[in-house]
Amino acid sequence: MKGRSCFSVVPSFLIHSLCENTMCRTTKHCLDLATEQDNTITEKWLPELKTAVLNAQTSLSTANTILIVYEMQLDEWYEQPAATVVDWVTVDGQNVAAWHNHVKSSYCLYDKDE
DSSP states (O other): OTTOOGGGGSOHHHHHHHHHHHHHHHHHHHHHHHHHHHHHIIIIIHHHHHHHHHHHHHHHHHHHHHHHHHHHHHHHHHTSTTTTTOTTOOBTTBOHHHHHHHHHHHHHHHHHHO
């Protein structure tokens, strides 16, 4: 046994078994973590995401409806004789030209998001 280390007396199958056991524990730990993360995603994040998407769709639909109503009211107001001449007549502090610009810029933002 001259020149051999103390590890050389341990049979290779024991070393292999020890490494395999360690690898199995590491693999099981990784699988447990993956399962835990998957459960978190499916039980917590997905329902929250679905709710957020539904809220966003509802908000977008509401915004579109409001924009249509504003445009109808603006068109009715804009068609009045002298609507642009009497700029002191305001609704919520804005005259017809300001409202017209506001609605048109809102349409630009709405169209850009789609």
